[in-house]
Amino acid sequence: MRPPLIGVATHCDLLEPKRADLHLPESQDPAELQEKLRHVEAVERQLREKLRSRPELRGELVSVLGVSTYLSWRPDGSIRSDERWRLGELAQVLFRELPEQGRLVLARVTRVRTLQEELATTLTRAMASLCMGVAVVPIPVADIIPITSAQLSLIAGIGWISGRQLDLKASGEFLTALGVNVGAAFALREAARALVKFVFPGAGNVVSGAVAFAGTLAIGTAARAYFLRGVSAEEAHRLYQATRSSAEAHPEHALSEG
Template sequence: MNQTALLHIVERLERLVTRLPEKIRRPVLRELTPLKELFLEQRPPRFLFVGSSKMPMPQIINALFASGAQEQKNVSLMPVHRWIDWNISGHGTISILDARDASDSASAQVEEDLERQPADIIFVFDDEDSDFEKSGSASLMLRLQHPFSGTLGDAKVIGVAFGSENRTKQLEERLKTQPAIRDRLLQVIQFTEMPSAEGQGFLSFLAEELPNPAKIEMIRISRDREAQHHVAQMLIKSTTAICTAIGAQPIPLADLPILTSLQVVMVSGIMYISGRERSLRAATEFITALGANVGAGMLLREGARAILKFFPGWGNVVCGMVAGAGTYAIGRAASAFFIGGVSLKDARRKYLADRKKASHKPHWLDGSMRASKQIE
């Protein structure tokens, strides 16, 4: 599923939301905002490299982000001092602007690229044989921090020291004396070939610090199941809230296409979070497989939900609860299957259990249910 298809669905949804009463419109738009940031405005995280290290870029990427990265690009053919996209082991993409050896003349080009695409995190490298304060990177950082330049934006800083732990402490102390860096500094790490667990922890830390549009790619790269489950649950709750509100509209049959689209987009989003590619077709097949043994029952329930809309008031609220319960159960089953790694049989069992539980106790979104009653 490409961004154009997702944009089309979101535009349809936003048009539908404008028809909702004011009291329910605002909560729905609030739920829609993080979804747009995470998926519609999604982009690779952008990392600026500055400092005194002369270590080849592939070796740094190999140590910080993933093994095997050095075979992915012919470094001699890459543009210098420009944003370059690196695919990390097929799980996601990061953008890097390497300005470590940028001279004064090259700094203008770096600044131009940063004005066009600001960095999310700045890595300040310091090897054992150089002095950061005397390097071109230090003056570059100061120029970027000029009051009339918004080039750094909200970028944060991570120091990377080569050598001993004492060298790492010295770098941290020096960075804290730099006005352009001090308030942005997240941590200073010692450059090593990180063990698998430690490396994954560092990637998870990066994902937490990145802005929403850049989080998804880093979560995919880190393969941190806890982070994947967290984002998936946020996606499930937001989609459930929206479906609950739309399902409670007093318009019989009119909302079925948009509800189905939202549920398919939710599942494809969970697939993407897990490290797979987005696919509306695969998401649709998964939803169909969940109801393979209860297809007739699902059809009857959806038909009953539409019929209830002909009874104003309480019928609208019940419809919203049914739509929300179904969406919540589908999302939970998708998360268990694509992220948790359970079998399709177990995912189907979870779907049925969660749908039954949610329909009796809509704990997934009490606030949205209260808001949906305003539609009566």
């Protein structure tokens, strides 16, 4: 299977009218900006037609995009000029066409927020569903360790996507910042959840699964806000509490969103 082909036209900032800045559309003369965008479209059209004229490439072409990559620095390392334009869109196209393994690295390297959020959301939903599946198994108490490990791994994974390198200890410290004690209090809370299976056999498994799903979903939501959006630990804690309460009160909505 041949890889998909993406045509990229660089240096669109050099197209006429040169003084119209594509990266600052709100401060440009509307007529000149539209003229420049028409020139970008013309370049994209020409590149698309040229690539499609090659029989060996025609079937592999998935997108053609004009961008600007101009960026210059002063001798002291500060940015002199930044005329980058549509690189986020290019990253999204690459993200869509890359295999699953490459998407993780792309999201981490490019730091495009939309890609990071998409991956972190997918990871959160997968882990929440995994924890729910573990919790509904009728083995009381024995599910505490794998669920806790999965939740710590979820935090480490979201941290990695954001560009940080977190171990399980650092993930545990983040849980503590959320007000979730990974030590005795956390174990007791999880034990109480697991023991529901004893008190309400059958139905207790469903309750236990819903609680595990809500807790993991809330942890992932708080981690995304903290690591990807830069909210404070206090705000992440409030988001954790609100998400957990909402998911536990309306599990059908949480499950459909997850």
